[in-house]
Amino acid sequence: MSRTTNRPARSAFASTLCAALCMALCAVAAASCSAAPRDRADLVIGTVCSVRILDGGDRRALDAAFERLRGIEASMSANAEGTVVAAINAGAGAVPVPAPADVRYVIRKALSYAELSGGAFDPTIGPVVKLWNIGMDGERIPAPEEIAEALPLVDASAVAVDDAASTVFLPRAGMMLDLGAIAKGYAADEVARVLLEHRVKAAVVDLGGNVKVVGRKPDGSPWRIGIQDPFDDRGSRIGIAELEGGATVVTSGVYERYFIGDDGAHYHHILDPATGYPARNGLVSVTVISSSSIDADGLSTTLFSLGLERGMALVETLDHVEAVFIDEDRRVYQSSGAGKLFKLDNPAFTLTALPSR
Ligand code: ADP
Ligand code: MG
Numbered sequence: 001m002s003r004t005t006n007r008p009a010r011s012a013f014a015s016t017l018c019a020a021l022c023m024a025l026c027a028v029a030a031a032s033c034s035a036a037p038r039d040r041a042d043l044v045i046g047t048v049c050s051v052r053i054l055d056g057g058d059r060r061a062l063d064a065a066f067e068r069l070r071g072i073e074a075s076m077s078a079n080a081e082g083t084v085v086a087a088i089n090a091g092a093g094a095v096p097v098p099a100p101a102d103v104r105y106v107i108r109k110a111l112s113y114a115e116l117s118g119g120a121f122d123p124t125i126g127p128v129v130k131l132w133n134i135g136m137d138g139e140r141i142p143a144p145e146e147i148a149e150a151l152p153l154v155d156a157s158a159v160a161v162d163d164a165a166s167t168v169f170l171p172r173a174g175m176m177l178d179l180g181a182i183a184k185g186y187a188a189d190e191v192a193r194v195l196l197e198h199r200v201k202a203a204v205v206d207l208g209g210n211v212k213v214v215g216r217k218p219d220g221s222p223w224r225i226g227i228q229d230p231f232d233d234r235g236s237r238i239g240i241a242e243l244e245g246g247a248t249v250v251t252s253g254v255y256e257r258y259f260i261g262d263d264g265a266h267y268h269h270i271l272d273p274a275t276g277y278p279a280r281n282g283l284v285s286v287t288v289i290s291s292s293s294i295d296a297d298g299l300s301t302t303l304f305s306l307g308l309e310r311g312m313a314l315v316e317t318l319d320h321v322e323a324v325f326i327d328e329d330r331r332v333y334q335s336s337g338a339g340k341l342f343k344l345d346n347p348a349f350t351l352t353a354l355p356s357r
Pocket of ligand 2: 122180181182252296297298299301302
């Protein structure tokens with residue numbers, strides 16, 4: 001199985017993360033020569049996290065923000081030992097496991113997206129994620145029998161969250177929670193909260209492309225956040241969203257984590273819980289613009305997994321949430337309110353209307 005090497009900024013492999021981190025730190029170093037902003041970038045929660053303060057706060061705000069990120073990693077990572085999520089998974093089929101309020105909050109949110117999506121989003125996808133191991137050592141195409149064995153363990157409706165007892169229980173041995181589709185969004189909301197608590201007046205939080213803007217820019221202009229071109233290197237845009245403070249822009253895409261199988265096919269990390277294989281529906285990315293990053297993260301994965309038509313239908317039922325879908329033919333589809341926030345300016349892409357039904 002070969003890894004792709006032509007687009008190093010695209011995957012979440014450790015070496016690539018290190019390279020990205022170096023670039024981010026160089027940017028920080030460059031910025032620190034100039035007068036104002038206080039920046040920091042570090043590898044946490046499995047991705048490059050950067051915080052740039054433009055107004056207010058001080059170094060303690062950055063310390064507190066990264067401490068919170070490490071706390072979230074220590075409780076919510078499914079890939080590390082000793083986390084609360086690992087303990088819940090180890091207790092599957094045996095015992096309810098103590099879980100603090102923040103972990104239960106994120107799990108409840110994930111379960112709500114499982115319900116909203118009719119199962120296209122499912123945080124109990126863990127056993128299937130582990131089979132593929134996409135973006136980790138040992139990534140591979142599992143045998144169909146392995147997938148058939150893992151799929152019955154994927155069942156969000158079986159998860160028991162008990163707020164009175166402060167526990168979470170997975171009722172069947174082998175079940176595994178994976179909060180990878182939503183924890184980064186929660187982390188972005190938490191970093192924003194911590195920064196405001198430390199009297200930060202303006203900041204940009206970027207957790208591996210999951211962006212949240214905090215407060216008002218010192219010059220009073222709107223925040224301008226690019227939407228990633230899924231076919232080009234990180235940092236290339238298809239257009240820019242102009243946003244108020246508190247807004248978030250979250251993208252789920254096939255380029256985030258993937259590998260090329262021995263069969264030459266592209267296998268990415270958003271899995272269809274119905275089949276156990278990467279969701280293949282013609283989409284290459286879905287971006288959600290909203291104010292809650294946990295919701296935007298849950299939704300971007302949900303909309304991707306649902307596909308263009310069902311995803312667009314769902315987003316149109318939600319208030320204060322806009323979405324931009326990009327398909328493999330470089331067609332861009334936007335929800336009815338997205339045009340007020342986002343302008344497509346990359347001529348390689350075509351703004352396209354969904355055929356009315
Ligand atoms: P990213 O981590 O690149 O921001 P997403 O938010 O879309 O991307 O989350 C993808 C991750 O979510 C996968 O790496 C996996 O851990 C998990 N996952 C994959 N498929 C699903 C699914 N259908 N429902 C819920 N979680 C999923
Ligand atoms: Mg997500």
